[in-house]
Amino acid sequence: MKKVEQNAKKHTPVVRRKLRMAIYDFHVRAFGEEMARVNHLPLADRRRYIGEMVDHATRKGVKSDKPALGVTP
Amino acid sequence: MPFSYAELEEFYEGLVARARRRGIACAITSGMACVAFGVSAATKDCDLLCSPDSAGELLSLLGEAALGGRLPNYRGNLTPPLDARWFRGGWTSHFLWPPAGSGAYLDIFGVAPRSSSPWESEIQGFYASPHTVAEMKRTNRDKDWPFVTALGARMIEMGDERGWLHIYDENLLHAFGDTAKYSAHLFKRRPILELAANNDPRLRPALRAEVEYWHELDRVRMSVYENAVRQYMVEVRKSRLPPSAGLPDQHNLRVRCAEKYLPISPLRDYGVDRMISETRETLAQIIHPDAMGWLPDVHEHFKLLSA
Numbered sequence A: 001m002k003k004v005e006q007n008a009k010k011h012t013p014v015v016r017r018k019l020r021m022a023i024y025d026f027h028v029r030a031f032g033e034e035m036a037r038v039n040h041l042p043l044a045d046r047r048r049y050i051g052e053m054v055d056h057a058t059r060k061g062v063k064s065d066k067p068a069l070g071v072t073p
Numbered sequence B: 001m002p003f004s005y006a007e008l009e010e011f012y013e014g015l016v017a018r019a020r021r022r023g024i025a026c027a028i029t030s031g032m033a034c035v036a037f038g039v040s041a042a043t044k045d046c047d048l049l050c051s052p053d054s055a056g057e058l059l060s061l062l063g064e065a066a067l068g069g070r071l072p073n074y075r076g077n078l079t080p081p082l083d084a085r086w087f088r089g090g091w092t093s094h095f096l097w098p099p100a101g102s103g104a105y106l107d108i109f110g111v112a113p114r115s116s117s118p119w120e121s122e123i124q125g126f127y128a129s130p131h132t133v134a135e136m137k138r139t140n141r142d143k144d145w146p147f148v149t150a151l152g153a154r155m156i157e158m159g160d161e162r163g164w165l166h167i168y169d170e171n172l173l174h175a176f177g178d179t180a181k182y183s184a185h186l187f188k189r190r191p192i193l194e195l196a197a198n199n200d201p202r203l204r205p206a207l208r209a210e211v212e213y214w215h216e217l218d219r220v221r222m223s224v225y226e227n228a229v230r231q232y233m234v235e236v237r238k239s240r241l242p243p244s245a246g247l248p249d250q251h252n253l254r255v256r257c258a259e260k261y262l263p264i265s266p267l268r269d270y271g272v273d274r275m276i277s278e279t280r281e282t283l284a285q286i287i288h289p290d291a292m293g294w295l296p297d298v299h300e301h302f303k304l305l306s307a
Helices: A013-031 A033-039 A043-059 B005-021 B030-036 B052-062 B084-088 B130-136 B142-157 B161-166 B170-177 B185-189 B192-197 B203-228 B230-238 B247-261 B266-270 B272-284
Strands: B026-029 B046-050 B092-097 B104-109
Touching: A013 A033, A013 B142, A013 B170, A033 A043, A043 B005, A043 B030, B005 B026, B005 B046, B005 B052, B005 B104, B026 B030, B026 B130, B030 B046, B030 B130, B030 B142, B046 B052, B052 B084, B052 B247, B130 B142, B130 B161, B142 B161, B142 B170, B161 B185, B170 B192, B170 B203, B185 B192, B192 B203, B203 B230, B203 B266, B203 B272, B230 B247, B266 B272
Parallel strands: B046 B104
Antiparallel strands: B026 B046, B092 B104
């Protein structure tokens, strides 16, 4: 295995800002305001938020397991 | 008490770390990888890619990987054995650390569905790359598609122009097109990018056709595997093991049943060309002919399964 090379083309700060605004706008449209905010949290905070959400759902009896079909979509 | 999300995450990452120390190539994918890449997915299940050549070693590791003092079992009668032969053919093995409902669920793939390049060539920490995860998410489930676009957007932001292959949101294609440039060679892999680049009004119907194409491809692929697994499922169900049977006994039973009744590579047997041509025929009945002309060549997404 090899790690992904840092072959990132450098965006200028202006381009980077525009890209980030467009991405945030997409997240709001696709996932809603709250999850857009969560998706842009630092990783540790995002994991904590998802963990609390999933654990709360589990306590309330929500099942999350998928059928075992031998093949996955 | 059910295991918490944090406990399960730690367990799965620990499993990957132990596997790699033994030389097993593996990486977490799907929902948990999405969370790591900035797209939140509320799942406690773990999907793991493992090199088919390491299937046996991974099975040994699972056999000693206790969670809460309990070892895993194969899950369900449809689950193929964790064996290199069926792994190479695109099957998924499912495992459960009991108790059912509140334990840990692990699904293991050998070949990433729809992946155009070996997932082992790109790893990011515990996870498969966003490119692999995005290709795997081109499913027949509507809920997966915003994740594909979000992963593609992240790739573009990070300077990986393959992200353009994953943007399925018209507004975002336009917004990015006004800001970031990409190489013309991507047009060949994804023809509709030319429509996006030219602000062509045919983009919207072509984009919808492209999503529908992937939906239909996945529907046909799933039906091929579902048809292929039936006899095997009957035999596994008939061959009841005592509840105390451990993972090695469960595995041996499944290998015996699979050797008799489970085709190793159903999609290769069915034919990738046949699957694609049937998909296009179905699509032609619901999609405008102009939009059909902008569909991508998807052969490269199935070459790893038909090799």
